[in-house]
Amino acid sequence: MTDPVETYVVSPIGVVRSPLRDLEHAPRQPDEGAPEAELVFDQAVAAALEGIEAGDVIELLTWLHLAGRDTLQTRPRGDASRPMTGVFATRSSDRPNPIGLHTVTVVEVGPGTLRVSGLEAIDGTPVIDVKIALGPQDVR
């Protein structure tokens, strides 16, 4: 890539409300004992939730605001016995653009809110996008 790089601005669309208060007590992945959490959306985007129902599997994107953006290599899962590995070959939250990707199930839909199963992101994490998980071709 040789051209000058344009940058883009991400505006959070909501926030994670969770009993998880700090990274040290948070599990690493949704299926590793993470609790339910509530996603509270900005009023301005509430119409974009229309059609999401309890039971839907969604891809939740967050901005991992506490992550380090200068980390290029790490030991997977903080395991000192594992070799240094490029962050793109891991799920580390430390990476140039610290976007969290969480596949979770919607438990309950409220006005401007979604309650989701098993989310490892901590309270206060900005929500930046939601997509329905991609099902088989015949039901898209």
Add this chain to the structure above:
Amino acid sequence: MTDPVETYVVSPIGVVRSPLRDLEHAPRQPDEGAPEAELVFDQAVAAALEGIEAGDVIELLTWLHLAGRDTLQTRPRGDASRPMTGVFATRSSDRPNPIGLHTVTVVEVGPGTLRVSGLEAIDGTPVIDVKIALGPQDVR
């Protein structure tokens, strides 16, 4: 969400090189006839690719730079017979933060490049993150 919202800056880490030149000719999803593409990474982040191998399944995040950010509802797949639906309940590229999520397989690893299977993003699409796909718990 009532607090003032902080925004974040995404800096592309690379770019998609693809035979797909415009949206009209691009398939909607990776498994709908999309061609192979090359991901060309910025030299500054090349070390973050260390450990990615041919055959790996990755989650590729792109910035869909041609998308509309003001769209909150749409008809899924542009199908006029389907009801207006919130963009968060779809995979539409039009959404407040137009981040593309593509699950693709690495075909070939070059110096600062990854060749991947079936990518529906068009030539010139900025790459913003790569994560290894999350496997079963015992191989993380």
